[in-house]
Amino acid sequence: MNNLGLFFAILGAAFAAGFAGIGSARGVGIAGEAGAGLLTEKPELFGKVLILQILPGTQGLYGFIVALLLLNRIGLIGGTPAMLTWSQGLTFFAAAMPMAIAGYFSAVYQGRVAASAVSMIAKDSSQTAKGMTLSALVETYAVLALLVSILAVFNIAV
Amino acid sequence: MRDTNYAYCVARVRAAESKMLSEDDFSRLKGFKNTFEAIRFLKEKGWTSSDKDNIREVISFEKENLWKLLNESVPDxxxxxxxxxxxxxxxxxxxxxxxxxxxxxxxxxxxxxxxxxxxxxxxxxxxxxxxxxxxxxxxxxxxxxxxxxxxxxxxxxxxxxxxxxxxxxxxxxxIDDKVTSKVCSFISDTSNIKIALRCVLTGKDESFINEAIGLCRSLSREKLVASAIKGKDELYAYLDTTAYKDGAKLFEKSFSDFEKWCDERLIEIASESRYTSFSFSPVCCYYYKKLTEIKNVNMILSIISAFSESVERQGEADV
The missing domain is CATH 1.20.1690 (V-type ATP synthase subunit C fold)
Structure with missing residues (x-):
């Protein structure tokens, strides 16, 4: 029970990396399936498909960054974990939540938009830039969540 | 099943759709003097990678390819x-x-x-x-x-x-898929209309009409049967109050016009799936579009073949 604060903080880091990572895996998977469908018929579009498939992968990276910063703030990476009260731990947990939740959902939805964009370039490959823009717009909310999580993690008193 | 399972299949079908013959291609196809040139043109357009050279083989090979593509793509x-x-x-x-x-x-x-x-x-x-x-x-x-x-x-x-x-x-x-549901309804309803119109034209009796007309979705079966029993005018009057009035009018002119209307309307309904990326309906749409394309090519090739044969016969006769 003494380490409950630390437990909550680590749980927050795990959620940020875990949920954003799962979301990205699903998003990249959905876009990848659509990409494979297109490449079966038009293998020459590999480069364009690859960019669209990568886009939902960024949320996993953001989650990883938040987790690293959080673990660094609580001293776990340096090898001397801070003694956190349970309320401090919960605060760190809460700080990681925007990235975990927004990361998961934005990655899945970005994957869907990317898959639709793949279907769009299947019919007309000159529309790739528009497809990328549509997919990238979903990213905005993952970036906002990343900023909120980073600001929160840096401003929690330890 | 998750709708995202259709991502592969829809992307593949869309890519295949982009390879379909355009109106320009059909215009060029109509201009060929013999089937050899026409089939060579179709091959250039990616219609068939095999060495099929007669109309029947080209058509059946394309149908096989269509079915193979759908079988490979559809998750269920x-x-x-x-x-x-x-x-x-x-x-x-x-x-x-x-x-x-x-x-x-x-x-x-x-x-x-x-x-x-x-x-x-x-x-x-x-x-x-x-x-x-x-x-x-x-x-x-x-x-x-x-x-x-x-x-x-x-x-x-x-x-x-x-x-x-x-x-x-x-x-x-x-079926949950709205577009596929509409396509099925359209097929069953138009089949019923064709049967009703044929029954009227051939003077079938009440029990025959009742037995022949099946379930309807966007039509009232009772009204269709009742009007068909009463006669041609009543049937046309009833159809005039339905979504099939344009088609029914064409039936009065010729059956082939009505068939053409049915094909076009079916594709129109199936094309409602053009904004969908995760469902079965784009597959259904592609199937009917491609089938119509194959049907049209078959018709054009047959006409070219008949025309070139008659020219040859005329040439021989002249000699």
Whole structure:
């Protein structure tokens, strides 16, 4: 029970990396399936498909960054974990939540938009830039969540 | 099943759709003087990678390719069943006729079909209709028994056609996919309209009409039957109040105009899936579009073939 604060903080880091990572895996998977469908018929579009498939992968990276910063703030990476009260731990947990939740959902939805964009370039490959823009717009909310999580993690008193 | 499971299949189908013949291609195709040049043009357009050189082979190869693509792409193969429902019922008709006349059935199989063609012959010889036609076995057995007892081809055809219409209507009612549901409804409704109009034109009686017209989705079956019994004018008057009024007017002119209207309207309905990326409907849409393309190419090639033959004959006669 003494380490409950630390437990909550680590749980927050795990959620940020875990949920954003799962979301990205699903998003990249959905876009990848659509990409494979297109490449079966038009293998020459590999480069364009690859960019669209990568886009939902960024949320996993953001989650990883938040987790690293959080673990660094609580001293776990340096090898001397801070003694956190349970309320401090919960605060760190809460700080990681925007990235975990927004990361998961934005990655899945970005994957869907990317898959639709793949279907769009299947019919007309000159529309790739528009497809990328549509997919990238979903990213905005993952970036906002990343900023909120980073600001929160840096401003929690330890 | 998750809708995202369709991502692969829809992207592949969209890519295949972009390779379909354009209006310009059709205009060029119509301009060829002989089938050799026309088939070579189709090959350039990616129609067939094989060395098929006669019309029938080119057409059947393209149909095979279409079915192969759908089979490879669709996550749940059972869903493809709806696309070959009409072929399955046609095969029942052919099987019953072949059994009665001791004709080999293999030459009359309409592809694609959900039936296991390899086992079909054995099962038919054993008169095991349920093994041969699975969920359509009851219809096949009833049609066969009727044909044996009554020796009436028309009664047999009514049973099978009615079962096909009911099957499509029920399938459309139960499927979640809105566009596919509309497509099924359209097919069952237009089939009913065709039957009703033919019954009126050939002066069929009330019991025949009642037996022949199947389940309707966007039409009222009762009204359709009642108006068909009353006669041509009443039937046209009723159809004029439905979504099929444009088609019915064309039927008055010629049956082929009505068929053309049905094809175009079917594609229009199926094309409602053009904004969908995660469902079965884009597959359904592509299937009907490609089938219409194949049908049109077949027609053009046949005309070119007939024309070039007549020119050759004329040349020989002149010589």
């Amino acid at each position: 193969k059972n869903e493809l069943g709806v696309l070959c429902t009409l072929n399955d019922f046609f095969n029942i008709k052919a099987a019953v006729k072949c059994l009665l006349t001791d004709t080999p059935f293999e030459n009359y199989i309409m592809m694609p079909t959900t039936l296991d063609v390899a086992l079909l012959k054995d099962n038919l010889l054993k008169r095991d209709f349920y093994a041969a036609f699975k969920d359509k076995g009851e219809t096949a057995e009833k049609a066969y028994n009727t044909a044996v007892k009554s020796e009436s081809g028309q009664s047999t055809e009514i049973i099978i056609d009615r079962a096909a219409i009911d099957y499509m209507a029920r399938y459309g009612e139960n």
